[in-house]
Amino acid sequence: MSGEEIAEKVMRLVAELRQGGGLEKAYELVALIKTLVPPGVEWGFEISRQPGVSYIAEGGRIIALSTTRGEFGPFMETRIREIALRDLPPQALARVAKDPEGFVAELAKHLDEWRARASPSHPLRSLIDAFLRHISRG
Numbered sequence: 442m443s444g445e446e447i448a449e450k451v452m453r454l455v456a457e458l459r460q461g462g463g464l465e466k467a468y469e470l471v472a473l474i475k476t477l478v479p480p481g482v483e484w485g486f487e488i489s490r491q492p493g494v495s496y497i498a499e500g501g502r503i504i505a506l507s508t509t510r511g512e513f514g515p516f517m518e519t520r521i522r523e524i525a526l527r528d529l530p531p532q533a534l535a536r537v538a539k540d541p542e543g544f545v546a547e548l549a550k551h552l553d554e555w556r557a558r559a560s561p562s563h564p565l566r567s568l569i570d571a572f573l574r575h576i577s578r579g
Contacts, residue, residue, distance in 0.1 A: 444571025447473055451545060451576065458541040467534040470541065472526055474548055476501050477572055479555055479565055482521065486551050489533035496524075496533045503529060549576055 454462070454470045471488060478486045480500025488496040488503070495506045507520045537544050552569050559566060 442476075444477075444568045444573075445575045447477065447568075448572050448575035455541040455545055458538055462538075464531055464534060464538060467537040467541075468526060468529070470537055470544075471498065471503070471529065471534065474498055474545075475503060475526075477548075477552060477565070477569060479559070479563070479569075482506065484555050486548055488529070489536055491530070491533055496529055545576070549573060 450473055451470065454466050454473070457466045458470065474486070475498040478484065478498045478500065482497065482499060482504070485497035485499030485504065488498055490496075493507055493509065497504050497506055503524050503526055505522050505524050507522075509518050509520075510516070552573055556566070556569055556573070
């Protein structure tokens with residue numbers, strides 16, 4: 442799927458969510474955007490932060506990043522695990538469903554920041570360029 446096609450589908454889903462599209466449309470939106478986000482936790486896009494866990498899209502997948510304080514002192518323990526899209530808890534999608542425009546605007550800003558630093562030959566570059574061009578016109 443091209444960047445333009447992804448942008449069109451994203452804009453359609455945003456409109457449906459604005460009209461009360463519900464949780465199913467929020468899952469569809471996250472499924473689409475996860476294909477755009479470059480790999481690596483450092484460039485992952487945070488979908489939601491819940492107590493003790495952040496849900497992040499990165500490299501075509503969803504990860505749950507858990508941070509806990511160690512039993513003996515000020516040490517932090519971090520765990521990363523890949524989860525299926527449907528394993529995202531409904532409360533993690535509340536922001537997506539409530540403010541889809543804001544969610545997509547944050548994604549576009551995040552991708553634009555990545556693009557400013559990424560190599561022109563990165564495999565995702567043309568896809569993200571096309572997505573950002575098209576979404577900014579929408």
